[in-house]
Amino acid sequence: MTHSRSYELSMTTQGPLYPPSEVMNADGHFVVIGGINRARSAGEVATEWGRALVAADSVLPPFGTNAPYRIVRELPSALSAKDAEMVLCTLPLPLPCSNYTAVMAPEQQPDPFSVVRPSHPFHQVPIPDLQPEDGPKVTEPVTLGQWVKARGRLTVTVAEEGTAADFRGTFHGLIPNSLYTVMAIRRRDLDPDGPSHPSPFGVPNVFVADEEGNGSYYARLPHPFPAPGSPAAGNRIVNFVVLWMSYQMSYGGAVGHHGLGSDIHAQLRLPTPGFGEFVTHP
Template sequence: MTIAPDLTTASERAVVPETPAPATPMTRTYDLSVTTQGPLYPPSEIVDANGDFVVVGRVNRPGPDGATVSEWGSAVVSPDSPLPPLGTNLPYDVVRELDFADPTGPDAQVQLYTLPLPLPCNNYPMLFAPEQRPDAHDVRRPSYPLHGAPIPDLREEDGPKVREPITLGQWVKARGQLEVHVPAHRRGADFSFAFTGLIPDSLYTVMSLREHDLDPAGPTRPGPLGVPNAFISDSNGMAHYRATLPNPFPAPGTPGANRVINVVVLWMSYQQNYGGAIGHFGLGGDIHAQLKMRGPSFGEFTTGPAN
């Protein structure tokens, strides 16, 4: 039998495309940091009995050459601190530094309160629940102890679970770990959380922060990380939560892209979930950040649309 010769040249054979290697899944694990802070204004989503902000997070302080330096720390901050436009920072008026390393010390015993409405020292003009509460900016309410926030329609006989004052020492015991998994198809991402040290028997929610949510030129509305985004801590302060988001990490430069860059775990003082909104008043009025990443994250991931 005669075998026909191969008349293709080496260069012609070289241009035959190879089958691309299949994409591989990616998984990363992150430790969340305990906080009382969302954005830098208001400086905290928690105040004390005097109405001063209890800040665990980035504290704005004077820096060299008149600059403002924001470094992670803890302090009591005056609500009369100077308020700059959204996207800029000024040094906080620090009343005193905090030390809650000693669980029996005075700072650990500080009782925590919601922010009053309208929110003090706030430069974020966002309406968080435009369909449910379009008048949110017009509501006026005092500050309440976290355990005594006025839960709508509550009757004592219905058995409220959170009855004791919540202290700073209790608040900072929270720990959380997040696992992010992007499957090989890259059309979405799975977020899985494990928590310890939370306030027991409480309603929590998880929100996503996207890269344009704090854009001074046109901030987008922060949204839930999954819907429903609620979970309840058990009697020991332990909990788990998971969610899957479609295309949370579009490639930078993609038209209309708004990547998830952080996640925030919120203690809900009104013990309510708000569907597609993160809260009615936000930023310490009815939601209170307790765990988050310290800065923008997830840059190692890229996802795409379903089609």
């Protein structure tokens, strides 16, 4: 019998918890929609889904641990007109408030931590080799009010007698006429003793949102859900992330050269690790 389930994807601006967001505003604050670290009694830190502007100089703990974010101000679920008009920007390089040590593209960009780059408004990112006459499609500011319209649904179906799974996503409210990619988060990517770089969710892992911001994606992955405790358990997929590509580029077997808000920007994902009900075999 076919094993299938559908999931609603959550709109976000966040990949891992550090850096706190993959989106900044023009003031250099992280625009966080996702897990927010807050101080609790007895020195504890709680991570709860929310919305806030977070300071770039927030305390940075070792990878795998959390510290309270320094919150500039909360963002209400119903954005004010001023907040809806907030212009969104990339993160600068080196990445602020980042403790993720994995190299995103070891063959293409083996020394990414030495690169220095300013933050750019999304519509003014210096796309390599672009000429004005080439017809860039993202030419107006991308605003927070536009970003939060994103919605998505993912259906996972175990296929090939349990040796593979099909992933079908449909998306709405995306940034029109722009490049998106899809990233897999595997259990090994979250290993505090040495994270690996996240991988594409199939290759090629791209789709282009149409003029109304709609898109779809399909991939069949071999053995994506090894049993917990098995030798291959680190390869187990635990999340499906839709990334807006500010440089309008894809990177083959990598998801970006620098990742984490410099050239990729998570917009839709599961709010917590998922797919625990599935098990596949080689």
